[in-house]
Structures are given as C-alpha cells and as structure tokens.
Amino acid sequence: MVNVSSRRTLKALVDARRGVIVPGAFNALSARVIEDLGYEAIYVTGAGVTNMHFGMPDQGFMGLADIADHTARIRDAVSLPLIVDADTGFGNALNVAHTVRTLERAGADCIQFEDQVAPKRCGHFSGKDVISTEEAVSKIRAAVDARHDPSLLILARTDAAATHGFEAAIERAQQFAEAGADILFVEAVTKPEEVRALPSRLSKPQLMNMVIGGKTPIFSANQLGELGYGIVLYANAALQGAVLGMQKALTTLRDEKQLFESGGLVAPFAERQRLVGKPAWDELERRYA
Incomplete structure (x- = not known):
C-alpha cells in the first residue's frame, strides 16, 4: 500500500534532527503496541524477525520474502511511517533494485541497506566484513x-568502522x-566522541543506533537530538x-502452577483484544449480520 503522506511525515521527522x-x-x-504508545515511526527489524520467527541469530538467515511479508502485515496494521531493514539488499545491485520494488509495494516508507559482505551479521557482533566502497x-x-x-527514502548504513576505522566509515x-x-x-x-562527532562531519540527516548491551555507548534521545541526529x-x-x-510470566507459571491478571505479569485479556482491534471487528460483524 503506497502511502505518500507517511513518507512525507517521515522525511519531516528526519529533517527536524530532534x-x-x-x-x-x-x-x-508489536507495531500496534508502538503506535498505541504514541511513537511517531516504526522500524521493521530484520534481527527481530529473525530472532522471533526463526529462533535464529541475526546472521543473514532472513530473505527478501520474509521481510516483505512482515512489512505488508505491519503496514496493514498501523498507519505510522515504516523504516524497513533490508540487510545487504539480498545480493548485488540488481537484487537491490528488486528489493526496493518489492518493499515499496509492501508499504515501506524508507528502506535501509548496509555494506556488509553476505551473509551479513548483527552490527554489534564480531567478525564483520564489508564489500568494496565502489560496490557499496x-x-x-x-x-x-x-x-x-x-518520496520513498533510502537509508544507507556502513559497518566499515569495525574493519576500516572511523574515518573510513565517514568517507563511505x-x-x-x-x-x-x-x-x-x-x-x-x-x-x-565518535557519537558526538558524526552530525558535524556529515551533512545529511543521520540515524544513531542504541543497541541495549551493544558496542555503542548509550546516549539519551534528548542528548542525540541536541547533537543533531534525526533518528534514535x-x-x-x-x-x-x-x-x-x-520468561517472567512462564517462570511464575512453572513454579506456582497458575497465573492471574492481577499478578502484574501478563496483559489483561481485555487489553489484548483492544490492541488487536476486536471492537472494530465486532462492529463489522453486526453491520453485515
């Protein structure tokens, strides 16, 4: 589903550099929860799709069909702008072109490509390598x-800092x-100091990735906004x-043999139905009965 307005909204958010x-x-x-809590955009995460749907690490196991399917389902569920993780583009430049066409049809507002050698791996894993600058x-x-x-945005990621150094990454x-x-x-x-330097070294809007437990030092979104980052x-x-x-809910169930809504470990039944839009479906059922 093409949504020019969400693409324009995303561009305005990024350009504001706040x-x-x-x-x-x-x-x-999970996209519904993010939208419901008032966030302004959503990132369709390749690592998350790989971890949660395959039970595998972020090491290049996800394919184009997988991320396209998830993008389409998320696009149908929410109206927020979607930034979609397309890994390395699943091949060479021709594959990248096909990936753009596929994810644009699926409803992406921005598509991210990275310069790792395939099969790629999480940016915060060891053992990464990157393709040549010319190919990238x-x-x-x-x-x-x-x-x-x-108005579809292209987000270009480089992992060259790990292999070629900070200055080489800026040049790429x-x-x-x-x-x-x-x-x-x-x-x-x-x-x-590298986090602080990037906004002054590159003129285009930038994304900074805060990986909980990862290699990059954690800054608050306010700090990163003051530095001039568009996206945190x-x-x-x-x-x-x-x-x-x-883990918490199932450990309690295993040990105590029961769970209650009042225990603070699970979302109430009614809240789950609200998030998946049951009242709207009930209204449709009445309309067409």
Whole structure:
C-alpha cells in the first residue's frame, strides 16, 4: 500500500534532527503496541524477525520474502511511517533494485541497506566484513534509481568502522550521500566522541543506533537530538522486553502452577483484544449480520 503522506511525515521527522525515537517492531502486534504508545515511526527489524520467527541469530538467515511479508502485515496494521531493514539488499545491485520494488509495494516508507559482505551479521557482533566502497556505492545508486515514488527514502548504513576505522566509515557515508542516500547510518561506533562527532562531519540527516548491551555507548534521545541526529533507533527494545516478559510470566507459571491478571505479569485479556482491534471487528460483524 503506497502511502505518500507517511513518507512525507517521515522525511519531516528526519529533517527536524530532534532525535525522534524509533522503536523496532518484529510483527504486527508489536507495531500496534508502538503506535498505541504514541511513537511517531516504526522500524521493521530484520534481527527481530529473525530472532522471533526463526529462533535464529541475526546472521543473514532472513530473505527478501520474509521481510516483505512482515512489512505488508505491519503496514496493514498501523498507519505510522515504516523504516524497513533490508540487510545487504539480498545480493548485488540488481537484487537491490528488486528489493526496493518489492518493499515499496509492501508499504515501506524508507528502506535501509548496509555494506556488509553476505551473509551479513548483527552490527554489534564480531567478525564483520564489508564489500568494496565502489560496490557499496553502486548498490545505493541502484536503490535510489529503482524507487517508483521519489518520496520513498533510502537509508544507507556502513559497518566499515569495525574493519576500516572511523574515518573510513565517514568517507563511505559521504559517498553514499553523494550517490543519493537520504539518511546516513554509521553503525557500531564505540567511543562517545565518535557519537558526538558524526552530525558535524556529515551533512545529511543521520540515524544513531542504541543497541541495549551493544558496542555503542548509550546516549539519551534528548542528548542525540541536541547533537543533531534525526533518528534514535531502538531496534530491539520491544523484542528484549517481550523475551523478559515471557520468561517472567512462564517462570511464575512453572513454579506456582497458575497465573492471574492481577499478578502484574501478563496483559489483561481485555487489553489484548483492544490492541488487536476486536471492537472494530465486532462492529463489522453486526453491520453485515
């Protein structure tokens, strides 16, 4: 579903450079929770899809069909702008073009591509490597050229800091900007001074990834907004919270042999029905009965 208004909304959010927090969703219900809590945009997380639906680590196991299916389901469930994680684009520049066409049809408002060697891995894992700058730039050019709607945003991520150093990562990001990327993402910087430096070193709006337990020092969204970041990404905060919630509830059930709504470990039955829109479906059932 093409939604030009949500793409324009996302561009305005990014251009404001006020450090808007964007949580990651790993399915339609998590996206509903994010929207219900008043957030302004959603990140469709490849790591989250891989962890929650395959039970596997973020090491390149997700394919284009997987992320396209989740994007379409999330797009149908919420109206917020969607930033979609497309990993390396699932191949070469031609595959990147196909990925853009596929995810644009699925309802993405922004598509993220990274420059890792395939199979990629989480940006905060060890053992990463990146493709050549020339190939990486050509893939960003292909992404920019492939979009039907010019308001669809392209987010270019580089993991070069881990392998080639901070200065090399900045140089790559600048070349991505020159190739037409709308948003830049230098992943897994490890020093506070690097976090502080990026907004003054690159002119395009930027995303900073706050990975809970990851390699990058944690800054508050207010601090990052003051520095000039457009997006503060918490890609898997919902996922990590969901895992902890499941562990707590199921441990209590295992040990005490029962659970109650009043115990503070599970969402009430009525709240679950509200989040999935049961009242609206009930109204439709009455209308068509």
